[in-house]
Amino acid sequence: MNTTTSRFHLALAALVLAVLAWSGIAPYDRTTWWMEVAPALIALPLMAATYRSYRLTDLLYVLITVHCVILMVGGAYTYARVPFGFDLQHWFGLSRNPYDKIGHFAQGFVPVMVAREILLRGRYLPSGKMLAFIVISIVLAISAAYELIEWGAAVALGQGADEFLGTQGDPWDTQSDMFMALIGGVAALLTLTRLHDRQLAAR
16 A cells, blocks of 8 residues: 555544544534444444455545545434535425435445445455345345334434434435435446446456
């Protein structure tokens, strides 16, 4: 690994840690913050521990950084109160703050590329239609698991889970969340597959 690449990865890590620190100083709801940033708190130490033995492509590091920032901003404000979401609501005349849909889009867009890299590097599947089907299925499984976690939080915390759920009164929130993850996964495959293949080939 050259010095430029190393510095690039360190810059991404520094950005994530800075946003994490900012989001954790005075979040709107501390319990919600813990639940929202938990995926990042699990993924970051894992990636640090395996950095030398299983280094990811630059594309994945960028995508994971963006996803972490989305999670941490949502944790700081709660998804239903993110200011940028209110801007989107105003600009597009929406009935609710759509920031949580950005989060669920990222929940498809990023994991689909992570799954793709793992399967290709492990030579479990060749690039092609079957690989695309499998990684989209993985994304939907992750999305469904997350919705089950939200359901469990709602049962365990009762009214206190409202900030984590962020349904904003939408009875179809669970289904639309999973649909956004599906759209995100498909969009990533359509736009990033060639770039991803080039980076994998250059390893």
